[in-house]
Amino acid sequence: MEFPATLFPSSFSTGPPRDEGGPAPAAGWGEYGQVLEAGRGHHQAETRFVPRHGRTGESWEPADVAAVPFLPPNATCWLPLLAPQDILYRSFLHRKLQASISGPAVDFTKQLSHFFVDHPEDAFGSLGCLLHKNFHLGDSGVKREARDNTIRMTALMEEINRLDARRGCPQKYLASRLRWFSHLSRDWLFEVPIGLLADCVHEELLLQWAGLLFDDGPTGGALAWLPAEDTGARTGRLVYPGGQAMNHLYFQDVVLKELPSARGSPAEFELNGRIRQVAAARTNGEDFVGVRSDYHCGIWRVPGRTGAAPTPLQVIRTSMPASCLTVSPHIPGELAVCTQSGSTYLWNIEKGLQRLRHDSQTMFFRDHSPWRWCDFTAHPRVLSCADRTGLQCLDARAPERCQLDLFKVGEEASCQQGERVVLPMYLGRAHPSQHLVTTQFSMYVVDERLPLVPVLKWLHMMKAPPLFAHLTPGDPGRSHKLLLGASRTQEMMLLQYQGGGQLACRLVGPPQKLHTITGCLEHFPTQLPHRHCLLQQRLGIPAAGLAAVLQKHGPRESLLVFQLSEAGDIFCQRLTHEVAQPLARTSGDKPTAAPGSSPLFEDPASSPQHLGSEEEKEEEEEDEQTSYLSNLEVMINEEEDGGRPAFLEEAELTQEPCASPQPSPVVLSEAVALRYRRWLKALSKRCGEPPWPSCPTTCGQKRLFTREELQTQAGPSILHQQARQRMHQAMREGGRIQCWDLLDSQSSAILKPPEPVEGPDSLSARLTAAWSGDWSQWWEERTSFYRTQRQRALRERRRRQKRARGRRSLSASFTSSLTYQSELSELSDTGLPPLSPTPPQEGFPPRGSPPPSPVPDEALLSSQSLRIRGIPKERRKTLRDYLGVWTESPLEPPELPSSQVSQLCIPSSQSQLSSASQTRRKRPRMGF
């Protein structure tokens, strides 16, 4: 272990970090840092100098224009990620709160109100049961004998409902009745005391917010590559989490080719929690894989030879979440574990756990973060322990006595103010005594033999702190490749450095950015708008780990980089060393995987020029909605000659602003394009439609056509089949369809617009109109036609009802008038407002907001529907009564002494109620 004979000059001072601006945007560029004389013999005529931050390094060029899916998409649940607007105040209240307090204004009242509306039994159950006899909801007066014990709540309910209508109005005042009730009931109405509940919700939301800002859970990454024992073999094993909750651990054999492919099915283990980190190290020819979830850590042994099954060895449970798990590269079956309580353990599968340190305080200065990390060093008994303030080495044989400060956030390493350690890593494979320390601003290489003074420092300029790192050691004389990866932004950066032995450590070559998973989006086949959004969301999920493999075959070298997302998708990309011959593009190659090797490559015999949308269409016949939409999509695209559909532009705009206009000649090789298509197909197949309202399964009132219309039309007719066959054939041959005349006379219907008179159904009429380009005109015609027709029908019905009303009771007449109202709204929903003929795209419900389908009150009142809603029999009458009093004037509020009307209690309850129904239109039932 040689130590560099001369180190780069640097000054050294102690103390807290300088007060210096903060993250600077371009701070990593343009500096040599320091220079050092290169050769030893300075008595030669020419003195050569080498800089600390060198400009020339090996050049690694990406082989493809984007990352490529490696495995089929993970069948994860489609929970949209938490967004700041989900938990922060967005209303005027937000501005008010912001003015008064610093820090995030967490909207816990919204969450509370959701809870009250969604789980009234849990929120108010017992008192609801107790009091429901004493609360009268009917419209009739309370009987004299019951008046002692019963009060009428009808007016109150009305007030509550009226709040909905006033929502968003900053000037809204509160009805004194509500104020009174909330003041009266806030102490006893809730199952859990409201203050306590609010405290807990607030606390939880703050935690969520902190996690949104920076989540250190996945530190270290949950992806590991286990190389084959025989270095020449182009195989290896990838260890990654998957499954719906990311709680399955997979060991997948991988064959490395131009594009890596999976071989056989992976070994799978189901674990007891979400996998946060997968760490691996090879000792004595065997791989040891440590897996960390929040409260469990486990270790697997994987024999080096290919095909050998991994065996689970031991599991430990922690009472506090574990924050770190590293595997010893020196001694088989030894790991280091840290928990958020500040404890560090050395874990040997034979000897058990040994606690090295327990300190809830941070090491060098006070920091609130409970995150701890530890890793191994050049000495197998010495571990480096880290928290946000720095690194310390301690000897496991005498952990209290033998300590050494290795890295300190402070002036020693010329840190900036606010800089914190994000990820330490032992770089033993490059040089036995080197460690990597990343902070949110910089990366440092630290040598154990020269503590406190980093031998290399570079400001990495990444937008999110690097949580993952991977080292690919270089041969002697070559550079070590260091990959840094961020979670939230998916950034990956490739750095090269040299030295540590004879020569001082220095960076070589400029940093390089690798493709991200998000960047693949534009290479997928064009999607329907909502699918595009889904895909965008899916690809934009934060990264959860990275791994890399260096492949050498002859003069060619390539670095294969895998990136895992939190959804469990794995993408890979290949970088090739430029000195080597450029890799032959795989264009024209068929995917060469062994049959059945990977689900992505199943049945490669099918025509490679298969259209993705075509396949989907055939596969999803059961979902008419989608296939119908996909038909429509084709039309949209053809209609809009002027530019790309608006949704695409929009999607682009919402992308990261840093995605600069690419000069890249976007050429995907055939195999890569096929992978994208297969991945997409598998995604829609495996994950199905997400169960959120963006894609309602029922036909709402805002649909252009009814379900029946679709059913009759969507099925492929003989004509369609013929056309499709011809299309397929033409595509296979790479030719084009010159004329459709060869088809039978019917086929002319496809090209020539049929006579409008003959168009028997609206769909074909509409398609025809769309084909000829005057769709909007057709639209207007149709809506006006329908409107007049329906108005006529309605008028007819009203007349009939009027006649019938004479014989009915008042309440029945009320019901019918309700029907009338609902029909009116139905009409205005179905037909478009006469003033604005809506452009075709807007005919769809906007994503994320389902069409508010008016609930017909008849349906609400029918005893069946009441039963379905879980309303007990004895209350159904009450409810019907209650709904029946709508037209009556509300009761006079009971007189209250003014002292009882407290102003203080209002805002919280009011905002609960008002924001309760922001998205849900359920009536708060409040347990009675």
Next chain:
Amino acid sequence: MAELEEGKEGAAVTKSTMEAAGSIPLPPLRLPCQPVSSHEHKLNFGKSKEMCLNFIQDAMLQKQWNRAAEFLTFYAEALEKDFSRDYMGPSEIIWRIGTEILCHHSHSGMKEFNSFIEQMKTFGVKRYLKVCLEHSFHLLCNGLVDEAYQNLSLAESWRFGEHTAIRDKEIKLIQAYKGLLDYYSWSKQKNILLEHDEDEFEDLSVEQEMHSYFRKAAVNLKEIIKIPGVWDIFVKCYVDLLEFYGDDEEARQVLSEYAYNSKFPANPNAHVYFYQFLKRHGESKKSLISALKILHDLVPSHELMIDFNTMLQKSKKRKNRRLGLQVIFAVLDYAGWKENVKAWSCLARQVKQIVISDKHPDWIEQEWDSRKDWWPAFHFSHYLAKKNWQENKSLSYEKALVAGIILGKDCKYFRYVSHQGCKAQAKKFRILKKFVNKHIPVHLRISGLSDSSVQP
């Protein structure tokens, strides 16, 4: 005016790169954001500035230097409104990015680079010294030592702006590098003189020049090494100067200050230099050992520890030999020494010596005590036996000797290696086997004692 020049500069770069890039057809450059109206543009100035910077960074990180250069010409507009009180204003950003681009750009020469940097110096007053220093680094790395020297001299005489701690440091550093270059000139002159010395050639002017270089270098170098820091190269040069002029006392003081001043970081090189100085001047074994002992305490894995061990083994003092065993055991604790034949042979030799002389087997015991639970897995596993045998027979011999003595003949490592050795008909290994068989009692004692030591 400055930004105009910058614009021109950028534009010039762009033009040349566009011509150069003729071979690779690139799609026309799309402006990142189309200004909707001038008013809006003004409002969004900060935003678009940031966006532009993002594009530049993006292009640079993908090594699209031409593209980055084009964007940089747009970014020069940012100088218009450089009222920012940011830690890093646009001028510094342009300096950094521009330098980086010019370094990688296929069509930039030293001339373009120099003119760019000169402009940068004029409007980066706050960062003048830093820019100068980096400029000289660039010149030095390109072999233009004289230009770098001029540059440093200019920077040294710069007297504007407020005095800050950073600036003082930068000035010191500039002076130190200037001193370093003076030193190189001095040593060049010295070599000329030494060469011609043989021809009885004497040139007073050369000698005088050399002395003047010495004076200049010594003054500057002396200054910088007073500040705490890692100044390996400056210290080495300064000591070389002093030694040449026979000022050994000063040299020794400088070196011991550099090594033992607690304000300085614990730099192993400082101790190495001191040790080498002592060795050069024929100091006593005792002082050498004490120098190395301190280095051993700091960096037990240092390569000098092998020398240290040899030195101690030869020593007549028991204490020193004991220390030698400790040193070599400590060296082999480290992963970096795991497969070092020299270190293993040192240990094997000493262990063998102890066993043969049958004096102080307790030394081995005590050293082994803290390692018995992990050395077998770390050094003497079956896998390593196989691997070492395949890769390096002499290493496996040395290791097998140690394993055989300490762990007995049933140790996996020893068994495998001796078996393979006997199969390969190597005489060495047969002797090894006999030796170990003969000294089983040592192993028994070590293990027996260690067992009893566990009990209480």
